[in-house]
Amino acid sequence: MYGTRAALPQSEPDPYNTKTMAGQLKEVRNRIKSVQSTQQITKAMKMVSAAKLRRAQDAITQMRPYAQKLQEMLSNIISNIEGGMNLKLAEERPVEKVLLIVITSDRGLCGGYNANIVKLAKTTVAQKYADQFKKGKVTIWNIGKKGWESLTKAGYQTDAAFKDIYLNLSFEQVQAAAQAAMKAFENREFDAVEIVYSEFKNAATQRFVAEQFLPIPKAAGKPGGKKADFIFEPEKEQLIAELMPKILNTQLYKAVLDGNASEHGARMTAMDKASDNANELLKNLKISYNRARQAAITTELTEIVSGAAALQG
Template identity: 55%
Template structure:
């Protein structure tokens, strides 16, 4: 059984850890509010931009004729993996790494065997994880969260787009955590390039019945909208991941605080039992000594 001093030291240590986890939970809660506001503002814009693009492409013979829509044999693959820069967020980062590994194993095993699968990492945790696995990594974009904005994320999207245009990559996939609520983050996998024609939903079909005059032409508008839409897609994924990170860390720190409280209760119970046993032992020793003196 541990001594009273050892138990006291453990109680002090766990109490200090509990204060840290409480503080981290509060910090994450404050950051989550801002991150959640950002993604809630971005979602309608991204959806509307995608809807406009879908409508225009549907009015131009129903297909997108653009270099970013070129479908070819998939020999070289790029996977954009979005994680965080820091840990202590539960399985937040591990889920992305697992999703990338599972995607490679199930869909790109032959390309991986030939060394033709590259990972573009957004977030230090992804960079560290795939460097350890010895995978080809594009690591110039692992610190975008230090100053998160469209301008800091745009180069990552442009790198993937330029690589596709130059035939360095034949397909680009995007994997990130989508923010649902504080306790739930959903791992999403999207085909980034080549872009796919999307079916027109009923809400957009009604808008297409209106006779619009386009200036410049529909085709030219599509040519300008596609690159912007692709960059917005990556930026939205990073914002989703940022909100998800703070939600996951807030949940993890809340659970850690609760666990620390339970551990402190157990340690205090152990301390009281140990102290009680020590007092009982001392009383027995005194009584035993008194009886020995009386019988002498």
């Protein structure tokens, strides 16, 4: 018997609680290892997203001025046609059946990116198409799995025909979706088509928008302003018939590229914040570990002193 601990009956609790302290140290060590492993993953994901973002940002930066100019030109042409032309894609009629093309991502871990787009889609339906929704005449085409999963679960009428576009993103894939929407509008399956997506600004900023796709919106002219003067070559009817579908294909492709760049930017920002949070958590855990270790050392010293005092006594 060299100390007071050894003299205690086995049925009595250990006043120094050394087993509990050892368990606390082990638990904190395990948490530190777990956070370090998670931090390695978040840093790797940030690097991957940064590399993908550069390519996606280049693509949308090159596409946006071209697409915007085409859209502006088309809107001006539609606004300045006097009549006598049957422009099915610009036909405005009472809105009974609505199509929303909602562009999200296939994967998560990108902050509130997908949640904000889904929220905007729900808000657009609630504010603009509540009556149509009650009648079951609002359909949602999803580009991206996350939006399809959320909106289907929420009870919306969804279509998954184009949700896997991001698996093989190309102009041809997006063109197929645009042409399907145009054909459905011409066949009066829908009276209005809107695109809900995220417009890329920079890695940390996206603007979530609901944009009219069909009927083709007219340019907002200034009161008393002059009409744009266009010279058509070849004939007006032939030119517009070929021009409208091509510009609309480009518009949807631009929206998908915007969404692609926004996703990678949002994921890079989210993983950067997660890595910073992991650093802060590691700092706190190491402080807790050092305190527990100091308490264990103090307990051991107390045992030694108590044992020495008992022997001297």
